[in-house]
Amino acid sequence: MTPMDTAPSGAGLVAALDVGGTKIAGALVDADGRVVLRARRPTPAAEDGATVMAAAAEVLGDLRDLPLWAAVQAVGIGSAGPVDRAAGSVSPVNIPGWRGYPLRERVRDLAGGLPVQLIGDGAAVAAAEHWVGAARNSSHALCMVVSTGVGGGLVLGGRVRPGRTGNAGHIGHISVDLDGDPCPCGGRGCVEGLARGPAIARRARENGWRPEPGGEGSAAEVAAAARDGHPAAVAAFARAGRALAAAIAAVAALVEIEVAVVGGGVAEAGEVLFAPLRRSLPEYATLAFTRGLRVVPALTGPDAGLIGAAAAALGRVDG
Template sequence: MTTDLVAAVDIGGTKIAGALVNGAGELLHRLQRPTRARESADSVLRSLTDVLTPLTEHPLWSRVGAVGVGSAGPVDARNGTVSPVNIAAWRDFPLVEGIRKTTGDLPVALVGDGAAIAAGEHWMGAARGRANALCMVVSTGVGGGLILDGRLRPGPTGNAGHIGHISVDFNGELCPCGGRGCVERIASGTNIARYALASGWRPAEPEGDLTAAGVALAARAGDPVALEAYERAARALAAGIAATATLVELETVVIGGGVSQSGEVLFGPLRRALGEYATLPFVSDLEVVPAELGTDAGLVGAAAVCWSDSDTFLSLGAAGN
């Protein structure tokens, strides 16, 4: 039997997406459902099953040799469980077991969504050809994954590189993760908008966009509060990036997610702040570039994890195999 495809799953707080992916990174069949993150654990699992079942019924399913999963975290790849900060009902939830009720005995590779995105950008995106890279997503949360010595390094539980929960303000606000002053608590899209609104910013139009995208639009027009909100977020990101780069010696940082779409409103102050924080010779030339894979980065990356160490299929960090 030919097994030249993988099933990829991307689990986030807003949507769950799935696809059949070939060895060229092409999504041959894709679908998604709302996560229903505020509902019960079984309800969220039903959303996942509603994605997986049509994939298993597709004519190409017989060619699938593994299932790659990138999930909002923390994840525990050793035990096949997840406890996403943004899915309250899933605490130590047996995700791999739930997936296998639909997909059968195929190998399942589970990593955090940041690690999945790193695998995707290294395979088909902005980190292609880079030996040492941090790939980040800055959206409703802030996540990341590490490419070191040319390979994805998800760590024993699948969470390595989760830069969003590095503390950059020891006396800062309490983060939902339990820490204080986390990068995510300052630099996520949700918190950029929250800070701007609390500081008195309002969109020019009465029914204008109250999200980070609306703040970015105002920043481009020169609104001082909007500019301050993005400057603050950029400094938090730069502090986290500089710490990570100093620890593991990076050459490239790839940034994707909705907030990255603000362009130079974010990247300009981020590069300036990095000039202040990343000062040692081995990190002072750190390259910062936008991601290339867009909204499907998590799916491409979940598939990439299955091929990370093999010409066939290898469940890197897989649970229960």
């Protein structure tokens, strides 16, 4: 359990869960979007659904054991998707034991009947960045995570718009190459298959880059090589940036966003990714109303899912 330097009195707290394929994180979050206390467990993603739920219950139990729990007014869940907000269920691609799993109901029971809101992880990132991050002053934004996958959420008209089932803004499965490789989603040439971390690392290796002895061959290592000028590493990030530019421009043409906020582990490469992305964007954002589109780094970092789940609990997400 990790506290802030100064914990508040407890007024206006909500509990938040951030469910992903590698970890289940929990937090108490105040009305200003500050994370007060954290808990987490590894996600037993290869196990059955009950085992995964037991891990989530342990995280929530850590929060319930705190004296501050008495001030908690609601619970928000941000989950890997797909999600179904209407049914309160989740079917994360990377948690096979949960298919149509009634997560909202299970959490409500564990939380003593408190109100529970469920959103997808992409919408959670959008909610976090719009509340306290890089989209704070924007009414129309796309907020993205580029990591082991590519996801996102939309802010339109000053509100987070998760869509009918909660999956709107799922930019990772926009096709940017009609003749590209098949995607596990069933499509072809999806931006996720070109811009996610493992795809960048694979592309660099195919073109001659090799990790240092003892290295894992990660996208972070490719980024370091790109900073040193390795041509295959530079080209791998350029390709990813171009794919992201095409997808972002498509979203801008459809819903007139004014800013694209990009976070996640791959975005930590900084200008290695952002420079080719911004350079490529004018090739795709050619319509007059898309030309002023800005691309900026996310600000909420690894807490984005928790802050966004809290935003949903506080009614800052439509639907």
